[in-house]
Amino acid sequence: MKPINARIVKSLPVGTRIKACDNSGAKIIRIFSVKGHKTVKGRTPAAGVGDMVDASIKSGKPGMKKQVVQAVIVRQKKEYRRPDGTRIKFEDNAAVVLKDDKGNPKGTILKGPIAKEATERWPGIAKLAKIVV
Numbered sequence: 001m002k003p004i005n006a007r008i009v010k011s012l013p014v015g016t017r018i019k020a021c022d023n024s025g026a027k028i029i030r031i032f033s034v035k036g037h038k039t040v041k042g043r044t045p046a047a048g049v050g051d052m053v054d055a056s057i058k059s060g061k062p063g064m065k066k067q068v069v070q071a072v073i074v075r076q077k078k079e080y081r082r083p084d085g086t087r088i089k090f091e092d093n094a095a096v097v098l099k100d101d102k103g104n105p106k107g108t109i110l111k112g113p114i115a116k117e118a119t120e121r122w123p124g125i126a127k128l129a130k131i132v133v
Contacts, residue, residue, distance in 0.1 A: 004117045010046035011078035012093060017058060021074065021094040022107030022128075025061035029071060029095060032056060047073050049080065049115045050122070052103075053095070071095040072103065072125060074110075074118045088115065088133065096125055 012018065012031060020026040033054035037045040047053050050073065057067045074096050079089035090113065099106040103122040110125070113133045119126035126132070 002121050004050050004121055006049075006080055006082045006117050008048040008050065008080045008117065009076075009078050010048040010051075011076050012048065012053075012073060013044045013046040015044075016093070018073075018093040018095050020060070020071070020097050021111045022096050022105055023109045023111075024097040024106035025064050026057045026067075026069065026097050027060045028058045029055040029069065029097070030058050035070075048078075049073050049076050050118045050120075052098075052101075055095070055097075069106075070098045070101060072098060072118060072122055074114045074125065075112070076115075090115070090133075098124075 017028050017030045031053045034045040034047045035052040053071050055071050057064050075090040075094040079087045081087050097106045104124040110128045113131040114129040119132050
């Protein structure tokens with residue numbers, strides 16, 4: 001997992017329900033933990049683009065509900081700033097479900113645009129991404 005250059009605002013706190021933008025079978029997942037997150041006492045951990053999260057599947061194919069999975073955030077509505085001064089924001093919040101902790105996606109197709117910061121950090125996601133913004 002490489003560091004990210006951009007100053008990404010952590011806009012998805014624990015408890016957020018987000019869309020899965022792949023064909024892994026999950027439709028909506030709920031974040032319950034952010035990997036590698038350090039914060040002050042009493043503050044709710046939050047995730048941004050490129051962060052790995054632990055999530056539970058809330059809706060999807062039959063039999064997938066209540067499964068615990070790892071996912072990477074690939075889009076967020078809240079704008080963030082890149083080192084060259086541009087600001088990026090997406091229409092929705094979305095994540096890609098992973099099959100292992102090395103960053104290999106469970107699905108074979110990624111729907112919609114993927115943030116450049118997520119593809120730089122996770123090469124497995126970069127291989128499947130059709131549109132990188």
